[in-house]
Each structure stands twice: as structure tokens, then as C-alpha cells.
Amino acid sequence: MADAAIPTVDLTPFFTDGDEDGKKKAKEVISQACSEYGFFQVVNHGVPLALMNQAMELSKTFFAYPDEEKLKCTRNSAGAPIPGGYNIQPGRSPDKNEYVVVFPAGSSFNVFPTNPPKFQEIFEEMFTYFTKVGQLMESIFSECLGLPPNFLKEYNEDRSWDLMVALHYFAATENENTGVSEHEDQNLITFVLQDEIGGLEVRKDGQWIPVIPTKGTFVVNVGDVIQVLSNNKFKSATHRVVRSKGKKRHSFAFFHNLQGDKWVEPLSQFTTDIGEPPRYRGFLYKDYQALRRKNKTHPPSRPEDAIRITHYAIST
Numbered sequence: 001m002a003d004a005a006i007p008t009v010d011l012t013p014f015f016t017d018g019d020e021d022g023k024k025k026a027k028e029v030i031s032q033a034c035s036e037y038g039f040f041q042v043v044n045h046g047v048p049l050a051l052m053n054q055a056m057e058l059s060k061t062f063f064a065y066p067d068e069e070k071l072k073c074t075r076n077s078a079g080a081p082i083p084g085g086y087n088i089q090p091g092r093s094p095d096k097n098e099y100v101v102v103f104p105a106g107s108s109f110n111v112f113p114t115n116p117p118k119f120q121e122i123f124e125e126m127f128t129y130f131t132k133v134g135q136l137m138e139s140i141f142s143e144c145l146g147l148p149p150n151f152l153k154e155y156n157e158d159r160s161w162d163l164m165v166a167l168h169y170f171a172a173t174e175n176e177n178t179g180v181s182e183h184e185d186q187n188l189i190t191f192v193l194q195d196e197i198g199g200l201e202v203r204k205d206g207q208w209i210p211v212i213p214t215k216g217t218f219v220v221n222v223g224d225v226i227q228v229l230s231n232n233k234f235k236s237a238t239h240r241v242v243r244s245k246g247k248k249r250h251s252f253a254f255f256h257n258l259q260g261d262k263w264v265e266p267l268s269q270f271t272t273d274i275g276e277p278p279r280y281r282g283f284l285y286k287d288y289q290a291l292r293r294k295n296k297t298h299p300p301s302r303p304e305d306a307i308r309i310t311h312y313a314i315s316t
């Protein structure tokens, strides 16, 4: 199934002055992956391997603590896109995981565990690196879409809404193995770092393709905002996490996000300028975020009733 493999893109040319040919080739692979299904992996992305390993170890240590220790680190700040700190999925959710949410350093939404002691320092460092990868990817996506290189950066200049989540998935049981149900991410671009257990799967041509974890590599996936802006030129990846029997799993997801007051609608470059009808009506990002949050806090009884970006789709 060689054609089913998720491509891995070496980002070295983007850190090397003058390697125009290398950049061009990388952008071709990225454009194709984003147009077909919105998923690829990257290597030589600038995030140090030792830091990623250290963060993973700290996360494993934290989640192995008793509940009373973990529950010291919870807060539901008004205005936060999701509550900061430690949380566990409600029992009625099919998603069996617990997680810690981190916002940019200094954000009032943050609540860091005091144990293990280096948790805050290392997570803040991870956050800084992933913010840089987010900005790099935004400029690459702008170029791949034929937009000015600074287009997405200028559209999305407020970094205070980005967030990182450290996740712990419980081992699958005899009867169920859902880690995260099938979904698309609501933001612009997501990065996912898996431990050696794996379990992340992406849907391509109607098939679920497992993303095999490789040391030093992480996943890039396109989110709904990019799909709407590009009027479906780039696809928001449909993905899920499947849990393994007898094996707990850890991962990190970094969400390069958008400020809530931003208006999201298909850009003229992908509609009127080329004679294409818009595939979505415009919306305020925070309204969509609130609907998506409700999916989690008050899951609909039928999973197919969960709100997705199709909520704003214009039928043709």
C-alpha cells in the first residue's frame, strides 16, 4: 500500500538560505497532500528532539499521578476557548482520554501542575518552538495557495489563542477502542506528536490510514479555517485516534489558532476572481468555536449530529 503512506516532508530547505529548488519540491509535496486530504508529516522542523522527548517523559510522569494530584491543576476561566490545565473527558463521551491544556506563556488561562517540577518550563519551551513552526507553515501554505507569502500571517497576527494539549489515552478494552472520534480540527493548522504506540489515523479516499510514529517526526494537519478560506482547495483532514488493547498512549497536539473575533469566509482569490461560487457562508470564528465546544460538553446523542464545518456550507 505504498500509495497510501502519509508523505514525510524534510523542512531543511526552509532553514537554508538559497535552496530554492529544495523549497519548490517540498511545496509541491505539501500542496498535493493538502489538496487531497490535508495531512503530512515533517522532519527537520526546528523543534529539538531532546526537548520533545523530555516533554513526553514529563507528560507520562504527570498522567501517572493519582487523580487527586492531577485535579489540583484545573481551572475553567471565563473566555478561554477551552478550560486550561487538567481535564478528563466526561464519562458519557466515547472519547476515552485525559489531557492538559496549555496556552502561551503568561496567559491568564494557564494553570500549570507544580509536579513534576520542570513541567511548566519544558512546556513553555515546546510552545515557543511550535509557535515558530506554525508561523513557518503559515507562510508555506500561503505560497502553496498562490497567496502573498505574508497573507496568512497578516490575517492571523494574534498568537494569544494558540494552544497545546498533552493527551493520555487509556488502553482499549474488549468492547471499545475510541481515543478521539472521527473529526476535523476547527483551527488553521495542527501539529501532532505521537509516542511509539501510534493510533492516529487519517481518512484518505474513504480508507483509514494509520500514521506510523517515527522519532523526530510529527504530523501537520490542515484545519477548517484553511479549508474555508481556500474554498475547499485545501482539505481539512478527517482523522481519529484508535486505542490499542493493553497499551496506554501519549501525544501532544499544538493548535495554531485564530482570534475569536476574526471573520472567516472563502477568499475572493478562490471565488469571484476565478468565477467559482463560495462553498461556505461567512462566520465569526468564536461562534464556530462555541458550537464545537458544545459538541464536547454536551455531546449529541447521535454522533452524526455533532457540529462540523458543514454547518456553514452552501449547498450547490
Ligand SMILES: O=C(O)CCC(=O)C(=O)O
Residues within 6 Å of the ligand: 165, 167, 180, 185, 192, 194, 200, 239, 240, 241, 251, 252, 253
Ligand atoms: O492525539 C492525537 O494523536 C490527535 C488528537 C486530535 O486529533 C485532536 O486533539 O484534535
Ligand SMILES: [Fe+2]
Residues within 6 Å of the ligand: 183, 184, 185, 190, 239
Ligand atoms: Fe484533531
